[in-house]
Amino acid sequence: MDVAARTLELTKSYPVGPGRVIAVKDVTLQIHRGQLTALLGPSGSGKTPLVNCLAGLEAVTSGSAWIGDNQVTAMTEKQLTRLRRNHVGIAFRFPTIVPTLSVRQNLQLPMSIAGRPVDGEWFDKLAKAAELTSLLDSPAGELPASLQQRVSVARAVLPRPDLVILDEPTGNLASQPGDGLLEFIRTCVTSFKRTVLIATHDPTVAARADRVLLLYNGQLAGDISRPTRQGLSKKLNELHETA
Template identity: 45%
Template sequence: MASTAYSPHFVGEPAPDAAARATDLTKIYGEGDTRVTALDQVSVAFGRGHFTAIMGPSGSGKSTLMHCLAGLDSITSGSAMLGDTELAGLKDKHLTKLRRDRISFVFQAFNLLPTLDALENITLPMDIAGQKPDKEWLDRVIATVGLSGRLKHRPAQLSGGQQQRVAVARALASRPEIVFADEPTGNLDSRSGAEVLNFLRTSVTELGQTVVMVTHDASAAAYADRVVFLADGRIVEDMPSPTADRVLDRMKGFEAAGRSRR
């Protein structure tokens, strides 16, 4: 599939309604002989209430892009914004507050505390921040991810898929502006992975959540509204309404291009 001309705006979405955006974002690691350009003037916006997947070969910059937009990594030049807040130049204290109050994360590792039950793990970030959960919203999230009968179970009493559902519920419970998911099904079998992806999809469709997911899995990407492809630190394609077959064909194209350069 040929690369398409790329616009930094979300397909069909006015630019001001972006939950997060990068403009000419560049990230460089190291200096001299060890200098690596992980992101090379990337411009992209993620519309509110949409599910976007970020894909690309290993080393393409997909996780770096997510980390820069989430305030987990600094940027070298350009702009990274969460809503109308510019992240570059924010002090650590303000970044910590921003991540706590406006962003949630789902990682490949479930990151649950073994001594807490499922409900306590879900509400833990709000408890630490001294916030009271919105009970109606919390109940809705728990029902959405199918955990109503497992709330008193500790992680060791739950399957891997159930533990990741707890992690997804934890990410949604505080009603963040955006959820960043980094390979959220990487430690799961195909059935459990499909369950978690369905919950993320449902959180967007029924709860109005914004989800940005880094993945290498074409089947996972097909749950998204859109796939953004990176290669060598640049966005090379923006695919709306992806299917697993179309995504897989695009990824095979990357592999073929990589072999031809060797």
């Protein structure tokens, strides 16, 4: 399998009072290129610290992370800025759009800042798959939250990074808009050959992935191909019972 990103014995801890809390402990994983991988774990299991370290948004405490051939954990701030512009795309639970700019401007913003030309044909294809074509000239701030989230996710995909990281992208959405977003994410992987890592606490969301990495108490607790919702729920319950 071609590896799009990986970590080696990644540990992340935070100072709390006089001690430290370990959020991610010794995690070694690979993300396969061209797949939708879910990082599934209950709230507090360390998903956000782990994906933030992988994306170079937070520094690791020990261990290493790579996006493609780039060792994230050995980079200067300047190199990290370049990495985030060209190699990794990120969207979070809450959409991060510029409300006064149009949908088109929002989608193209990271590439404009990086001085990279936008491939018009690819842009149109992506906008269509996100069902944003008729909204491209509207101010993004006027869209409902679910469509703003589509803009956030499509914007992360547009530069064709080695890895797209989505941290609880459906966490703020009702089930139907969440479903539409997951369909769009699936199209990005299956039709557009993108590599996506989606962090979620929801087995129903994770069951849509090609592969699920289970995170529990900051540690990797499972690696499941062709997951089912029932299988994932059972596995989570077992982890709760043995904890």
